[in-house]
């Protein structure tokens with residue numbers, strides 16, 4: 001039969017093939033301003049340029065003094081000077097207390113800070129003393145380097161940067177970051193039903209879905225639409241896509257129907273199949289072609305199958321070539337339903353996740369199958385059930401989270 005699935009791989013073997021190809025590729029890096037670094041992936045580890053705090057600083061608005069001096073002066077210490085945040089500390093003469101503000105450097109000679117509301121100044125007195133107990137030596141002083149020291153690792157190589165890392169780098173006055181250049185994906189949708197002129201026209205929802213998914217993993221996507229079943233038009237577009245991008249991802253036209261032209265188009269361009277079909281459900285038609293070191297992932301047209309194959313085959317590739325661990329986030333929890341896989345098929349079952357005090361509970365979502373779009377927005381994860389595996393009701397499992405990390 002045309003384009004038949006006579007030599008399908010297991011999902012595990014297909015993933016292994018993808019990871020082997022990912023390891024052959026490495027991404028160049030570029031430097032971006034910190035303000036544009038959110039969502040980018042670090043190409044180097046980043047180390048602290050200075051201690052944090054840089055010096056011993058006060059944690060309170062109050063008074064700084066030498067602990068022994070205050071302990072031996074029941075009537076309190078006279079006040080001399082004020083140190084504010086951003087200023088050089090004012091010298092503290094022996095036997096005096098100094099006004100100090102939160103974040104200000106502690107003057108030499110002071111080894112204790114007390115909050116102003118815990119101290120009292122007798123009327124008509126220059127002296128300040130604790131209202132009740134004297135704080136311990138060292139109290140309310142943030143010591144230089146207590147949070148981290150110069151040279152400590154701040155951000156690992158391969159880290160997706162978010163607001164937390166931005167704060168950390170900004171506090172070190174780091175204004176630019178070396179990040180991995182995005183993988184450029186040419187995304188090609190095809191099919192006569194996607195033409196607005198078609199008598200029975202269907203929306204191309206896979207393109208915006210896959211653009212959003214791949215961009216959320218830091219890729220750059222250029223999309224192409226071949227809104228026909230014309231193999232020559234498809235071949236010309238695939239040739240352009242292979243030429244312009246680092247990898248190609250197609251959606252639709254990869255099964256065995258008379259208008260499923262993607263495989264023949266790639267073969268006519270001199271590409272060869274690394275795998276043709278995978279024993280997985282949904283997503284069986286998913287195929288991988290290679291031409292002169294460039295990969296083309298061919299996803300099925302059914303939206304649910306397209307999304308799942310993108311998640312479990314393209315995303316691991318994307319993460320790996322962009323310097324991240326290929327694995328996606330696994331959530332542990334209790335599966336509320338029983339499921340037995342076919343002897344030779346890996347199943348991916350969409351599940352909802354409920355957080356409980358005992359951990360997550362995963363429930364099976366009703367789905368009409370691989371064409372289902374709404375189930376994707378209801379699902380938190382996919383339960384992967386390996387060939388011939390039985391998941392018992394209430395079994396503890398790890399599910400593949402749809403969350404981006």
Ligand SMILES: Nc1nc2c(c(=O)[nH]1)N[C@H]1C(S)=C(S)[C@@H](COP(=O)(O)OP(=O)(O)OC[C@H]3O[C@@H](n4cnc5c(N)ncnc54)[C@H](O)[C@@H]3O)O[C@H]1N2
Pocket residue numbers: 189190191193194202203204205206207251252253254255256257260283284285299300301302303305370371
């Ligand atoms: N005789 C057989 N028929 C089919 C088999 C098979 O093994 N033998 N496999 C089935 C499976 S499984 C799937 S999945 C589909 C995949 O087919 P294609 O990848 O060739 O996809 P199309 O036929 O082009 O489209 C299928 C379905 O998806 C819709 N579609 C396509 N592109 C988009 C898009 N960009 N956005 C939204 N929806 C899209 C299309 O309109 C169809 O409804 O094949 C089975 N058949």
Ligand code: MOO
Pocket residue numbers: 280281282283284285300302305306369370371
């Ligand atoms: O696997 Mo298809 O992807 O079932 O509809």
